Amino acid sequence: MLTLFGNLHSGNVHKVQMILGTRRLPFRRVDVRQDRDEPRHPAFLRINPMGKVPALALENGEILTESGAILFYFARDTPLWPHHLRCQAEVLRWMFFEQYSHEPALAVLRYLKLFSPSAPAPEARIAELTQKSQFVLDVMNTRLEALPWIAGPVPTIADYALYPYTKLANEAGLPIAYWPRISAWLWRVEQLPGVAPVYQDRAIEVVAFAEYFDPR
Numbered sequence: 507m508l509t510l511f512g513n514l515h516s517g518n519v520h521k522v523q524m525i526l527g528t529r530r531l532p533f534r535r536v537d538v539r540q541d542r543d544e545p546r547h548p549a550f551l552r553i554n555p556m557g558k559v560p561a562l563a564l565e566n567g568e569i570l571t572e573s574g575a576i577l578f579y580f581a582r583d584t585p586l587w588p589h590h591l592r593c594q595a596e597v598l599r600w601m602f603f604e605q606y607s608h609e610p611a612l613a614v615l616r617y618l619k620l621f622s623p624s625a626p627a628p629e630a631r632i633a634e635l636t637q638k639s640q641f642v643l644d645v646m647n648t649r650l651e652a653l654p655w656i657a658g659p660v661p662t663i664a665d666y667a668l669y670p671y672t673k674l675a676n677e678a679g680l681p682i683a684y685w686p687r688i689s690a691w692l693w694r695v696e697q698l699p700g701v702a703p704v705y706q707d708r709a710i711e712v713v714a715f716a717e718y719f720d721p722r
């Protein structure tokens with residue numbers, strides 16, 4: 507069976523849950539928590555030397571990491587990955603936007619607000635990330651005025667990539683209702699077959715970090 511390493515608070519991990527749900531692939535989940543620094547634990551670094559979740563162990567024991575690469579791996583032979591080169595480039599364009607502009611603003615802002623309240627980030631950092639987050643949400647909202655899905659007329663893995671941290675924008679202090687096209691798109695994404703909303707666990711079994719890495 508597939509084994510997903512990661513926790514439900516991670517939007518990057520959720521992308522993997524989305525694609526495995528769409529493909530109706532059962533998986534177990536090993537709970538690897540960022541707030542306990544588990545992605546940097548030596549045992550986990552043997553799974554992913556990059557020290558990040560998600561990581562996915564395939565049936566043959568090979569490990570896949572990077573949420574975008576995992577989305578591609580499971581979508582390549584489905585309509586979520588288009589045939590035409592130009593359409594493929596469009597999907598990648600939005601996936602790179604997610605990794606370089608969207609996630610680094612929204613996910614980091616949410617993390618600072620939600621998971622490090624005891625060590626508040628400097629106001630200037632919060633203000634900068636808030637401004638960047640609003641900008642990327644404006645970009646998406648404008649895009650979705652013209653098209654139902656982010657990369658074109660049909661859903662693709664670009665929608666999967668952008669869904670989690672957009673949905674979690676509320677937790678970053680940005681009420682998503684302010685962006686009506688995005689709100690409608692989030693709803694459409696959640697109606698796609700097999701797609702679970704954020705925080706919903708699709709694993710058929712959950713294994714604690716200590717139990718998996720230090721069984722006694």
Ligand SMILES: N[C@@H](CCC(=O)N[C@@H](CS)C(=O)NCC(=O)O)C(=O)O
Pocket residue numbers: 516517518519540545546557558559560571572573574605
């Ligand atoms: N580009 C990576 C980013 C993964 C990532 O940033 N994961 C976070 C959790 S959402 C993490 O594991 N952070 C642990 C750390 O940086 O120590 C992907 O898309 O998979």
